[in-house]
Amino acid sequence: DVKVTQSSRYLVKRTGEKVFLECVQDMDHENMFWYRQDPGLGLRLIYFSYDVKMKEKGDIPEGYSVSREKKERFSLILESASTNQTSMYLCASRQGAKWNIQYFGAGTRLSVL
Amino acid sequence: GIQVEQSPPDLILQEGANSTLRCNFSDSVNNLQWFHQNPWGQLINLFYIPSGTKQNGRLSATTVATERYSLLYISSSQTTDSGVYFCAVVRNQAGTALIFGKGTTLSVSS
Numbered sequence: 271d272v273k274v275t276q277s278s279r280y281l282v283k284r285t286g287e288k289v290f291l292e293c294v295q296d297m298d299h300e301n302m303f304w305y306r307q308d309p310g311l312g313l314r315l316i317y318f319s320y321d322v323k324m325k326e327k328g329d330i331p332e333g334y335s336v337s338r339e340k341k342e343r344f345s346l347i348l349e350s351a352s353t354n355q356t357s358m359y360l361c362a363s364r365q366g367a368k369w370n371i372q373y374f375g376a377g378t379r380l381s382v383l
Numbered sequence: 384g385i386q387v388e389q390s391p392p393d394l395i396l397q398e399g400a401n402s403t404l405r406c407n408f409s410d411s412v413n414n415l416q417w418f419h420q421n422p423w424g425q426l427i428n429l430f431y432i433p434s435g436t437k438q439n440g441r442l443s444a445t446t447v448a449t450e451r452y453s454l455l456y457i458s459s460s461q462t463t464d465s466g467v468y469f470c471a472v473v474r475n476q477a478g479t480a481l482i483f484g485k486g487t488t489l490s491v492s493s
Contacts, residue, residue, distance in 0.1 A: 303480050307424075312485040313469070320479065328480065329384075358424055362481075368473045369413045369433065372481050374426040
């Protein structure tokens with residue numbers, strides 16, 4: 271089975287802190303994704319990466335950056351956390367072509383106080 | 384961009400009832416997945432179904448790609464079926480990531 275592991279299930283941070291959310295997949299997938307989920311808005315794409323050191327903006331990239339130095343790891347960075355970034359963050363990975371199955375991690379619930 | 388609309392937004396059932404969840408999408412797609420989100424937030428893959436019909440136990444799904452909709456059927460519902468069901472698609476012509484509908488929240492009571 272594909273395993274997508276997010277480093278934290280719950281995280282509490284202060285406004286202005288730099289926050290790292292880590293995601294690791296164990297199936298050598300080329301594509302990795304970060305989404306956030308908010309009540310009434312569903313899941314929205316923040317960033318995705320199709321290869322090491324490659325990234326593309328999704329629908330809501332403002333306030334976020336990403337890093338992919340190794341194929342198995344995709345990090346989401348909040349440079350200066352704000353309260354409106356309190357949300358559920360979900361990481362996903364997929365083998366190559368877009369018609370393949372996308373697999374999700376368990377999610378990280380981030381609270382910014 | 385592509386629009387993904389799910390209906391109904393909320394559904395309340397008694398245990399043992401059957402239900403049909405619908406997903407309409409506004410453009411041609413070559414990837415469609417149904418997910419169940421459990422109470423802890425984990426998205427569980429139910430079906431990968433860009434076209435055709437699949438069955439897995441009490442669940443089945445049908446996608447009619449030419450008419451741009453997909454249906455998820457739940458038969459003999461159980462309390463453990465409760466949660467949010469999402470449909471997600473990737474556009475055929477452009478786009479890379481799954482785009483999600485807003486989900487159907489299902490509550491099954493005993």
